[in-house]
Amino acid sequence: xxxxxxxxxxxxxxxxxxxxxxxxxxxxxxxxxxxxxxxxxxxxxxxxxxxxxxxxxxxxxxxxxxxxxxxxxxxxxxxxxxxxxxxxxxxxxxxxxxxxxxxxxxxxxxxxxxxxxxxxxxxxxxxxxxxxxxx
Amino acid sequence: xxxxxxxxxxxxxxxxxxxxxxxxxxxxxxxxxxxxxxxxxxxxxxxxxxxxxxxxxxxxxxxxxxxxxxxxxxxxxxxxxxxxxxxxxxxxxxxxxxxxxxxxxxxxxxxxxxxxxxxxxxxxxxxxxxxx
Numbered sequence: 001x002x003x004x005x006x007x008x009x010x011x012x013x014x015x016x017x018x019x020x021x022x023x024x025x026x027x028x029x030x031x032x033x034x035x036x037x038x039x040x041x042x043x044x045x046x047x048x049x050x051x052x053x054x055x056x057x058x059x060x061x062x063x064x065x066x067x068x069x070x071x072x073x074x075x076x077x078x079x080x081x082x083x084x085x086x087x088x089x090x091x092x093x094x095x096x097x098x099x100x101x102x103x104x105x106x107x108x109x110x111x112x113x114x115x116x117x118x119x120x121x122x123x124x125x126x127x128x129x130x131x132x133x134x135x
Numbered sequence: 136x137x138x139x140x141x142x143x144x145x146x147x148x149x150x151x152x153x154x155x156x157x158x159x160x161x162x163x164x165x166x167x168x169x170x171x172x173x174x175x176x177x178x179x180x181x182x183x184x185x186x187x188x189x190x191x192x193x194x195x196x197x198x199x200x201x202x203x204x205x206x207x208x209x210x211x212x213x214x215x216x217x218x219x220x221x222x223x224x225x226x227x228x229x230x231x232x233x234x235x236x237x238x239x240x241x242x243x244x245x246x247x248x249x250x251x252x253x254x255x256x257x258x259x260x261x262x263x264x265x266x267x
Contacts, residue, residue: 030162033149041207045189048163052164067167074189076208078211
């Protein structure tokens with residue numbers, strides 16, 4: 001099933017506020033083999049935890065199965081480093097949509113903002129929605 | 136370390152096993168079954184379980200942090216051009232990250248990266264800018 005082209009430009013509701021904690025950052029860093037101590041910089045790809053949450057809500061909304069999604073591209077632009085204590089939300093919007101070879105190529109942008117409303121990180125993702133094989 | 140234009144950054148190699156993927160799935164919240172189930176991965180046309188693209192990017196961020204002593208990352212991006220296939224055995228596979236400092240100006244160092252698994256490049260145009 002192709003994704004509806006009228007989605008382009010649509011913004012989805014912000015994710016539930018997420019409090020960044022030392023424990024979560026330590027767990028995330030440990031998953032990449034890094035021993036993280038309080039005060040160390042938060043790993044650069046940590047905002048994906050929020051962006052992924054926003055993407056899951058988006059996929060649910062458009063009724064796309066996660067297992068049919070392959071990641072095409074990801075970019076992060078940081079306004080400031082994330083730190084434990086931050087309370088963040090991600091707001092996803094659909095930037096582009098095209099079809100290539102039966103696959104949907106979905107461009108999304110998620111703005112990650114803090115509890116003052118300031119943008120902390122903008123991250124864009126290209127999601128490849130793989131078409132089901134024709135039997 | 137001091138980053139100078141043209142400097143080659145020593146390659147870093149990190150192991151990637153099925154256990155790494157399970158652990159990353161839990162830590163990141165990305166439970167896409169193509170990263171842990173051969174049955175589902177092959178059903179959607181993949182050769183087998185593949186690493187999360189974001190796990191590979193996290194390893195790249197680790198290399199950058201090690202090279203730059205934790206410098207603040209300002210921009211970071213990559214295309215996922217080839218999947219990192221992770222066999223279900225004790226050894227798994229590995230990802231090797233190397234980099235070249237392209238420029239240092241206006242307080243930012245830009246590093247062009249090369250990221251391979253086996254002898255195949257897995258990321259397209261991976262690039263990072265850090266504050267120096």
